[in-house]
Amino acid sequence: MFYKVNTVKKQSMPLAFKHAFNGLLYFFRHERNGRVQLVAAIVTVGFAVALHISATDWVAVLLCIGAVLSLEMLNSAIEKLCDIVHKEQHPVIKIIKDVSAAAVLFASVISIVIAVIIFLPKIFRL
Numbered sequence: 001m002f003y004k005v006n007t008v009k010k011q012s013m014p015l016a017f018k019h020a021f022n023g024l025l026y027f028f029r030h031e032r033n034g035r036v037q038l039v040a041a042i043v044t045v046g047f048a049v050a051l052h053i054s055a056t057d058w059v060a061v062l063l064c065i066g067a068v069l070s071l072e073m074l075n076s077a078i079e080k081l082c083d084i085v086h087k088e089q090h091p092v093i094k095i096i097k098d099v100s101a102a103a104v105l106f107a108s109v110i111s112i113v114i115a116v117i118i119f120l121p122k123i124f125r126l
Contacts, residue, residue, distance in 0.1 A: 038069070068107045
């Protein structure tokens, strides 16, 4: 089976980056949870710098920050899309929103556990 290839002209790379940065700006300006997660990320990076964590620990910390912020962005986008698709309450939309929020919660809890593993021994040594 053959599918018709989309013949719409693709956007330029600079324009694609512009749209992505616009999305970042929107997210951090308009989404409370995005700002909360950003503050948590900044505090975590501050602790990492102050405690002189290893390169391996930096990788773990940055992966956690990236995962939580990315999932929070996806959660926000999914919620907005659901609100457009179905304005009234709907049981399936509720499940979609709850599951996308759970993904953020799960990544956040795992990130906290990783932070405790990395930072607590260093704090106790002080």
